[in-house]
Amino acid sequence: MQDLKDYLKGKNKGDFARSVEIVPAYxxxxxxxxxxxxxxxxxxxxxxxxxxxxxxxWAPDSAA
Structure with a gap:
């Protein structure tokens, strides 16, 4: 599992934003x-x- 920032490295963020139906600024x-x-x-x-x-x-780390 990885976070979104790592997943998007080297990818077009504008295209990804549109694919999940949000604007690139969001x-x-x-x-x-x-x-x-x-x-x-x-x-x-x-x-x-x-x-x-x-x-x-997206869950907070649960290091207890």
């Missing part, structure tokens, strides 16, 4: 940590990345 905010995607968007990202970036990638 994707940029997600990648910078300023915004958190909705659960619905997390599911679309997981589908578009064929599971490489799963919904669980």
């Amino acid at each position: 994707l940029s905010q997600i990648l910078s940590g300023k915004k958190r995607p909705s659960f619905d968007l997390m599911l679309r990202i997981e589908k578009e990345t064929k599971g490489a970036v799963s919904v669980s990638a």
